[in-house]
Amino acid sequence: MTIDKKLCAPKFGGFVKKRLPVVIASSLLAPALVWADASLEEVVVTATKRETNLQDVPIAVQALTNEKLEQQNINNFSDYINFMPAVSFQSTRPGVSQVYMRGISSGGDGNHSGSQPSVAVYLDEQPVTTINQVLDVHVYDVARIETLSGPQGTLFGSSAQAGTLRIITNQPTTESFEAAMDVGVNSTKNGGVGNSVEGFVNLPINERAALRVVGWRQEDAGYIDSVAGSRTYAASGITVTNDQYVEKDFNDSVTEGMRAQLKVDLNDNWTANLGVNTQQQETNGVFDHDPEDVGDLEVVRFGPDKYEESWTQSSLTLTGSVGGLEVTYAGAHLDRDSDWASDYSAYAEYLENLYADYGYDCLYYNSMGGCADPTQYIDDNSKYRRTSHELRVQSDQENRLRWIAGAFYQEQVHDFDMRWQVPELSTDDSVIENGHVVWQTAQVRKDTDRALFGEVSYDLTEKLTGMVGIRHFDLENSLVGFAGTLGRCTDFPCVDYPNVDAVTDDKGETYKVNLSYALNDDVMLYTTYSEGYRPGGVNRAQVGVVSPAYSPDWVYNYEFGWKATLLDNRMRFNGSIYRVDWENFQYAYLDYQVSPLTLITNVGQSRTNGMEFDLTYAASEQLLLSLSGSFNAAELQDDYYQTDDDRLEGIVSAPTGTAMPFVPETQLSATARYEMELGSMPAYVQMAWSHTDDSWNSLDVSLRQKQAAYDLVNMSAGLSGEQWSADMFVSNLTDERAEIYRNENDYDARITTNRPRSIGVRLGYRF
Numbered sequence: 059m060t061i062d063k064k065l066c067a068p069k070f071g072g073f074v075k076k077r078l079p080v081v082i083a084s085s086l087l088a089p090a091l092v093w094a095d096a097s098l099e100e101v102v103v104t105a106t107k108r109e110t111n112l113q114d115v116p117i118a119v120q121a122l123t124n125e126k127l128e129q130q131n132i133n134n135f136s137d138y139i140n141f142m143p144a145v146s147f148q149s150t151r152p153g154v155s156q157v158y159m160r161g162i163s164s165g166g167d168g169n170h171s172g173s174q175p176s177v178a179v180y181l182d183e184q185p186v187t188t189i190n191q192v193l194d195v196h197v198y199d200v201a202r203i204e205t206l207s208g209p210q211g212t213l214f215g216s217s218a219q220a221g222t223l224r225i226i227t228n229q230p231t232t233e234s235f236e237a238a239m240d241v242g243v244n245s246t247k248n249g250g251v252g253n254s255v256e257g258f259v260n261l262p263i264n265e266r267a268a269l270r271v272v273g274w275r276q277e278d279a280g281y282i283d284s285v286a287g288s289r290t291y292a293a294s295g296i297t298v299t300n301d302q303y304v305e306k307d308f309n310d311s312v313t314e315g316m317r318a319q320l321k322v323d324l325n326d327n328w329t330a331n332l333g334v335n336t337q338q339q340e341t342n343g344v345f346d347h348d349p350e351d352v353g354d355l356e357v358v359r360f361g362p363d364k365y366e367e368s369w370t371q372s373s374l375t376l377t378g379s380v381g382g383l384e385v386t387y388a389g390a391h392l393d394r395d396s397d398w399a400s401d402y403s404a405y406a407e408y409l410e411n412l413y414a415d416y417g418y419d420c421l422y423y424n425s426m427g428g429c430a431d432p433t434q435y436i437d438d439n440s441k442y443r444r445t446s447h448e449l450r451v452q453s454d455q456e457n458r459l460r461w462i463a464g465a466f467y468q469e470q471v472h473d474f475d476m477r478w479q480v481p482e483l484s485t486d487d488s489v490i491e492n493g494h495v496v497w498q499t500a501q502v503r504k505d506t507d508r509a510l511f512g513e514v515s516y517d518l519t520e521k522l523t524g525m526v527g528i529r530h531f532d533l534e535n536s537l538v539g540f541a542g543t544l545g546r547c548t549d550f551p552c553v554d555y556p557n558v559d560a561v562t563d564d565k566g567e568t569y570k571v572n573l574s575y576a577l578n579d580d581v582m583l584y585t586t587y588s589e590g591y592r593p594g595g596v597n598r599a600q601v602g603v604v605s606p607a608y609s610p611d612w613v614y615n616y617e618f619g620w621k622a623t624l625l626d627n628r629m630r631f632n633g634s635i636y637r638v639d640w641e642n643f644q645y646a647y648l649d650y651q652v653s654p655l656t657l658i659t660n661v662g663q664s665r666t667n668g669m670e671f672d673l674t675y676a677a678s679e680q681l682l683l684s685l686s687g688s689f690n691a692a693e694l695q696d697d698y699y700q701t702d703d704d705r706l707e708g709i710v711s712a713p714t715g716t717a718m719p720f721v722p723e724t725q726l727s728a729t730a731r732y733e734m735e736l737g738s739m740p741a742y743v744q745m746a747w748s749h750t751d752d753s754w755n756s757l758d759v760s761l762r763q764k765q766a767a768y769d770l771v772n773m774s775a776g777l778s779g780e781q782w783s784a785d786m787f788v789s790n791l792t793d794e795r796a797e798i799y800r801n802e803n804d805y806d807a808r809i810t811t812n813r814p815r816s817i818g819v820r821l822g823y824r825f
Contacts, residue, residue, distance in 0.1 A: 096676035097627045104226065105206050106513075107213055107386075107462065108455060113621045116525075116574035116584035118207040118634040120144055120672050120686060124228065127197055129731065130746060131774065131787055131820075133254070133276060134313070135194045136812070140748040140770055143688045143725035144207045144670050145177070145223065148755075148799040150810050151345040152311055153367050153396070155192045158720055159207055160638050161666030161692025162220035162613060164645045165719030165757050171474075171503050171537060171598045172658050173608070173644040176590075178210065178218035181225050181335070183375055184390035184446055185468065187217045193369065193394075196313055196337060198240075199258045199272045201226045207670055208615045208636065209590025211568035212527035215466060216507055219590025219613040220638075228258075229331065230268035230321040236260040237825040244818025247793060248355065250279030250307045252816075259825075266323040275314040280307030281814050282347055287358030289403065292410040294429035300360045303401075308363075309343030328378035336370040344400075346801065346808040354795070357808065361401030361435030369394035369442075384452050394442040399435055402478060406432040408805030431482035434496070438477075444470040463512035472503040497654075501539025501558065501598060508532040513570070521577075527570035533610070536561040537596040541655060560596045562607035580623040588615045592644065599655035603701060608658045611643040625675075633671035638692075640664045645757065647700065662696040664718055680733050687726040692718040698757065711758045719762065722751035741777035755800045768796040770812070783822040790815045 101112040105119045112119060122130070122138060132138045135155055139147050146163070149155035162176045172189065179187045186193045197203070203225050210218040239257040246252070254276040262268045284305045290297045315337030322330045344363050347355050373390035410432070450464030478497040513527035538559050568591055574584040590613040600606050619634030645661045648654075668690040675683045698712040699705035726749040733742045748770045756762035771792050776785035790813060799810040 096679040098623075098630055098674060098676055101202075103202070103204055104224070105204060107450065108452065113580075113582070113623055113630070113632075116523075116572055116582065116586070116619070116621070118144070118617070118619055118632075118636075118670055120205045120207075120670075122203045124199075124201050127200055127203065129744060129774075130729070131772070131785075131789070132197050134196060135192055138197060138203055140750075141727050141746075142203075142205050143686050143727045143748070144205050144221070146720055146722055146725065146750075146753070148720050148810075149345075150799060150801075151309075151365055152313075152341055153191060153194045153339055153365060155194070156720075157192055157223060159205070159221035160615075160636065160668060161664070161690045161718055161721045162638065162640055162643075163692070163718055163720045164643055164661075164664075165755065171472075171499075171501060171595075172646045172656055173595065174217045174505070174592050176217065176220040176592055176613075178214050178216075178222045179224075180214070180222065181371060182227055182333070182373065182390075183388035183448070184371060184373060184392065184444075185215070185217075186371070186392055186444065188394070188442060189472075191396075192223075194313075194339065195225055195335075196274050196276065196315055197225075198256045198274050199228045199270075199317075201228045207634070208586070208617060208638070209568070209570075209588040209613050211588070211590040212511055212513060212529045212570045213462075215509055215511070215529065216531060216533060216591060216593050219592050219611075227272075227317065227319070227335075228270065230260060230270035230319050232262045232265060232268045232321070232323075234260075235262060235825075238822060239825075240820060240822040242818055242820035244279075244787075244789075244816050246279050246281050246816040247814040249281030249814060249816075250310065252277050252279040252818075254820075268321050270317075270319045270321075272317040273315070276312070278311045278313075278813075280310035280343060282307070282309045282343060282345065282355050282357060284308045284343065284359045284363075285352065285356050287352075287360075289360060289407060289433075291407060291432060296429060296431050298360060298403075298431060298433050300358060303359045303361065305343070309341065309345050311339065311341035313337065313339045324378075328376065331373075331375040331377075333373045333375075334370065335373075336368075338368045339366070341365045344808070346799070346810040348808050349795070350807075355811075355814070359401045360403040360433050362399040363401055365396065365398040367394070367396040382454060384454075385450075386452075387447075387449050389447045390445070392442070392444040394444075396440045396442075397438070399437040402436050403433040404806035406434050406480075430480070432480060433482065434478055434480045436476060436478055438474065440472065440474040442470070442472050444468065458517045459514070460516075461512060461514040464510070466507070466509040466511065468507045470505045473501075474503075475500045497543055499539070499541040499598075501537055501541065503595075504534075504536045505593065505595075506534045507593070521575055523574045525570070525572040525574075527572075529568045530566075531568070531591070532563070532565050533593045534561065534563040535593060535595040535607075537598055539598075541598055558596065558598050558600065560600070560606060562594055562596055564594055564610050566591070566610070582621045584619050584621075586615065586617040586619070588617070589613065590615070594644075595658070597658055599653040599657055601653050601657075603649075603652050604657045604659040608644050609642060609660050611660060612641050614639045614641070628676045630674045631671070632673075633669065635669045636666075638666040638668070640666070645698075647758070649700065652701075661698050662694065664692055664694050666690050666692040666718075666721075668692075682731045682733075683729070685726070685728045687724065689724055690721055691723060692721045694718065694757070700758070711760065713759070716757065716759060717754055719754045719757050722753045722767070724751040725749065736777055739777045739779055741775070743775040744773070746772045750796070763800050765797040765800045768794050768812075770794055770796065778822075781824050783824075785820045785822075786818075787820070788815065788817050789813070 147157045157177045206222040210222045214222045237259040242254045244252050256274040258272040260270045288299045317335045319333040371392045376387040446468035448466045452462040453460045476499040477495045479494045509531045511529040515525040517523050568589040570588040572586045594609045615638050617636040622631045642660045646658045670688045672686040694716040697710050700711045729746045731744040752767040754762045774787040793815040796812040
């Protein structure tokens with residue numbers, strides 16, 4: 059009997075006192091209570107684009123399996139990211155997040171026409187990496203989520219310079235009919251009530267074909283209040299109130315979607331998988347609060363706040379064999395549309411103070427005389443399209459000499475239209491040509507990636523294996539469109555940029571070398587040198603202060619790692635120690651004295667010295683303990699000067715030794731799960747804890763603020779029958795206010811936080 063036995067429905071994470079997680083961690087070192095027949099099940103991953111036992115892959119990989127995802131009550135990005143201590147992140151709301159690995163973060167990569175992310179994100183076989191918007195896939199009937207730490211440039215290409223995050227869904231099977239339904243309800247402290255309905259069915263059509271359909275709908279209750287307030291603008295003396303935007307628990311959300319996958323064995327050698335994933339998400343309000351100026355879980359808003367997103371991914375995967383070689387084609391297309399609006403009145407107040415001599419609302423918003431209320435908001439419509447094709451061939455993996463080679467092509471287009479609206483602005487055509495819009499960014503960004511890649515492995519002896527990999531890439535980035543002020547200005551610092559129509563490209567190679575040595579059947583050591591790259595791009599502000607285009611940046615990784623299965627398969631202990639050099643890294647910043655648009659430039663070097671580990675221990679047949687973590691010391695290696703004038707004057711924005719932003723030095727995650735029987739029914743109780751160290755929110759030492767460390771604690775318990783299950787859970791037991799992202803903007807400083815304590819139940823039935 060193994061410790062990882064499956065129950066009928068998703069299970070939920072944790073309940074302990076705030077300091078009790080120390081006991082969980084300490085207990086990992088305690089002797090087993092009852093050894094009996096406790097053992098760990100094999101974990102299969104596809105980190106090398108082939109199915110392999112986790113312990114046989116000489117790569118730093120952490121995997122949340124289907125069983126772990128269910129047990130931890132993981133439904134979305136904000137849930138699973140806390141149990142992946144190899145990954146750090148920033149977020150402002152569901153669907154708007156950025157991930158980092160191994161200290162590769164400059165803190166300013168969130169602009170829609172700025173740098174690509176440093177971590178590649180995959181949904182099954184398709185890359186779905188998007189700037190500042192990790193695809194927030196609802197997690198249900200998912201096989202596993204993998205994190206591949208360190209540069210993965212050879213197999214996963216551009217943006218995989220710090221690592222890769224992969225979401226792998228369950229595939230159809232012809233073996234048997236299977237179906238399940240899960241329903242849940244939860245209540246948030248000082249907030250509302252949420253609920254969820256999820257289900258799937260696996261339907262064998264015949265011995266060669268099967269269909270798997272998954273559906274979900276989840277309502278998340280709000281917990282942040284928009285409270286009453288007023289604002290007086292400096293120059294005009296106009297005072298406005300926000301009565302129409304006062305609302306309790308206004309940051310609620312609804313997520314619904316479905317996934318359908320059809321598997322067909324075309325013949326004895328070839329199989330086709332056709333899939334469609336679609337999801338719609340609507341969120342209201344904001345997910346940050348202002349505890350320092352307004353109150354706990356409270357904000358004052360003067361405009362609409364909403365985010366609506368829909369995306370559909372269509373995919374086709376063909377696998378087969380030709381002449382003893384395994385051949386895979388993976389093609390996919392992603393359509394992603396978003397519409398959002400956000401209060402921007404704090405910026406109007408900021409400019410009122412900055413340009414008090416001009417009278418911002420008097421001279422700019424109504425040059426006909428008098429003053430207009432400058433209260434404003436942004437609305438945005440973005441259309442994102444990505445098409446990718448990959449063809450790869452690999453030899454028999456049992457051979458002493460084995461290899462994988464492939465060709466890759468992708469094209470992604472981001473068509474965005476952002477408008478700054480001032481409802482009280484005069485619409486007289488002699489004042490402004492476009493109604494209430496005072497600023498607009500309407501541009502189309504296109505990124506194209508062509509690549510050839512391959513890896514060759516050779517067993518030098520029975521115990522020693524060498525591997526070399528290379529990827530040749532050909533990248534192109536173009537930006538076309540307009541950004542600037544609409545209408546005429548008098549005596550006010552207005553900017554009308556000419557239309558951007560620029561392109562930049564780059565070619566090169568990235569390399570990987572790996573040696574692995576099997577001490578015995580249960581312990582493997584490995585060492586790796588690997589490279590990762592991130593594409594360059596076009597600056598939308600062609601102002602002469604920075605280059606019209608920024609260059610690719612590179613990561614060089616030196617790593618020693620181990621994979622160990624110990625104590626007769628009762629303990630799994632994997633880890634790695636590494637040094638990562640990041641050269642010529644891209645940095646995005648705002649300088650209103652130069653341009654109101656984000657500027658991107660290549661500024662310098664950073665270095666990360668770190669360690670990652672993942673420990674799982676079957677203490678007895680009933681008790682399973684796990685502890686994983688990362689330690690990263692990421693520091694700037696050169697003085698950073700924002701402009702050439704600053705360099706001449708000796709004004710350093712970030713001196714050598716500055717800690718890189720959004721890089722907690724320590725991240726930990728621990729779980730203790732005890733399974734038993736109540737009468738004749740399987741039951742369990744589980745506690746889970748995650749710790750995120752403090753971090754900085756900017757590279758610029760004159761602007762940066764420290765984001766406080768936080769600990770999150772969960773608890774769950776449940777029991778199941780032959781076909782049913784029931785779970786009770788408490789999330790964020792200690793009601794912690796995590797500082798996920800502290801916005802350092804002078805005109806609108808708020809803190810993105812997590813959900814307060816919530817209590818819920820979930821019922822499941824397996825047909």
